[in-house]
Amino acid sequence: MRADAFLAAADALPLGSLDALAGTGGLVVVAPHPDDESLGCGGLIAAARAAGRRVHLVVISDGCGSHTHSALYPPEKLRTLREAETVRAVTLLGLSADDVTFLRLPDAHVPSNGPDAEAAARAVERAATACGASAAFVTWRHDPHCDHKAAAAIVSLARPAMPGVRIYEYPVWGWTLPPETEVGPEPTGLRLDVSAYRAIKARAVAAHESQTTDLISDDPGGFRLEPAMIERLCGPFERFVAVPA
Template structure:
């Protein structure tokens, strides 16, 4: 199926409650970069927190690839900033700092296989055990960014040990794929109604100021989320596509 048709179909998936994903248990969100959690799963995280469910967030990369030419924010300072932004963002969603794990793998260099990827998969499994998660949500394997694909591959490595815990993919950059890109069979999964949490989600996204404003002003090549990209993620539904275990 082509990407444009796949995503159009994903926007018509059945509307379901949080429990359709988690079966009343906890939730683990895996984000390749600081901010992906807010864009793709901010409403889901907020809903789970509002219901008192255990939630764990695993941020895979250090986020240092967003502004590689900044003298004001060299890598270690940028990493610290992006982690601070993440903690502020998830606080807006109801999540405590202790529930966030930063793996600090290299931005644009997250491995999909090998011992480092396996260690990341073990961190995901630890988060699943801590939260008694019924679902793990990670970026879509067809998102056109190497770290998004690697994060999906890391969850695939964990899948054989997930047991009854289901895995779901949330698209972030998939919307930018060229028409005609082949992405496999039609989507199966759910849309979760997060309308009650759109304001909190908007605050979470805005907390990532290094990605949404000119906070880092000395790198003209630096990354910045376009307003129209942000607007796409502030609607009333979030999309979660099932990742069958037999495809792992």
């Protein structure tokens, strides 16, 4: 199926309740970078916490690839900043710092296999056990970013050790794919109505100031989220594509 048709079908997935989507247990959210959790799953996290569900976030990379030419924010300082932004963001959504695991793999070089990927998979497994997860959420395997693909591969590595845990993928960068890109069969899964949490999700996204503002002022070529992308991802629904067992 072409990417444009796939994403249109994802936008038209049936609406489902939190229970229908995720079962009755906790949730694990896997983000390749600090901010993907808010962009792709901010409404889900807020809804789950409002329902009293346990949620654990695993952030795979250190996020240091967003501003590689900044003297004000060299890698270690940038990593510290982005982790602090993530904690602020997810606190708005109902989590605490203890609900977040930072794996600090190198941004733009997250492995899909090998010892580091297997160690990351074990961290996902531990998070699932700790929160009694019935569902896990990770970026779409066809997102056009190597770390997003690797994050999906890491969850696939973890899956055999998480029997009964439903796996879903959430597109973040998928809409930037060339429309004719082949991405596999028609999606199944559900959309979640997050309209009640749009405002808090927008605040969580905005908490990632290094990615949404000119906070890092000495790297004009550094990354910045486009308003149109934020608007697309902060709509009334979030899309979750089921990954068959």
